[in-house]
Amino acid sequence: MLKRAVIVVQTHLKGLGLFQGNADGAASPALEAAVLAALQRRPGDMPSGGTTFSAKRREVTLFQLICKDKGIDCDPVDGFWGPVTQEAYERLVHLLDRGTLPPLWRDDEPSDANPHSWPRDTGNQAAMKAFYGPPAAGPTGRVQVPWKLRLAWDKSQVIKHISCHAKVEASLDRVLQKVHAHYGDAELKRLRLDLFGGCYAPRKKRGGSTWSTHAWAVALDWDPERNQLKMGRDRATLDARDYDFWWHAWEAEGWVSLGRSRNFDWMHVQAARL
Template sequence: MTEVSTNWPLERVADLNAFYGDPRGSDGSVGVEWYHENMDIWSPPYPMFYSDGKHTPLHHLSVHKKCLVVFDAAFKDVLETLGHDYIVEKRLNISGGSFCYRLERGGSRLSVHSWGCAIDMDPQHNPFPHHWVANRGFIDMKFVGIMQRHGFDWRGDLEHHDIDPMHFQLCRHVF
């Protein structure tokens, strides 16, 4: 069984590599060996759909094995606390995905998604780069609270005026 962390790494490449392993392969793509040793399949506890506008089901998402238990517990808590109808009404069943080996948008370093420790929720209504705004259809704050209780760092953080309200990660953002 994988040990669950309560002390997630800082959102710096060296810290992410030390905690999750280095996902970089020798040819500029994800390391195949790293992927097979570190990634696992997560099945959401309620029906989720990809944010492609086609209602494409997301039966499984790839996440880092160190994050699997936390993803599962957080989203089960969402279902138990908020209920299926609320989830659908607030679009908490729409995701832009989790693992994606790529550079940050507009950046030169790997996105946190490259370590499989992040998930984007309802990107169409929570676009990057935008501040979260109340009563504008942005991500539900009850959902945010549940995710944060389970250790996710929300990149729509109001206190720090963050600009990525769709994004939840199991590493600590450096402001």
């Protein structure tokens, strides 16, 4: 079981007065005994033969019951860590860390709007080249940032303008103005949307063989430290209800979030379709 899940179980047992050790995620005979004692208190919630499960399976069973106690679906309670329990774990961690359950992300699907007919970034990227020209040619547009923006890797450096492709310049300006008007300076800083990871980069995609959309200066990265390439919505901070307006502002202009569309690289938003 994941260390954080074990800590959840230990904390629960300490609250019941059944476990006196540290909530450190470490296995121990004392933890096994406390888990068994807790399950014996809930015979009506247990699967048949639950108290005779292996120690590991009993621990998962108790974790599943903790999730259900918090109103998080975790059926069946069977002591096996499968996809349902993994999803319940992610929702419980969100609740513990942020005070609320995460939004039902499948109910907020990315918009299909594409008012500027951004090209698709697929195959040999012929559509990208036809629409934007050759990659790695350098930015041809420039947009003033309406709030104090800092380089994510050098926070002492303030960015007043974003260099981009001329074809996305007006759209990018509208998004930034709309976002600033909605959130304001203080909230943008609290949400770490004042940390910029860059736009133009003449390189191929990380882990891929085709050109990055950054090579056309039509992609931007935000708060890269907490929204890294391989982070999913269980870890990326840009997947939270506070950012709904942020994403909707981009999507209304046809920009695409790789996080919302593909659940990786949550820092990245691009003026190119998938």
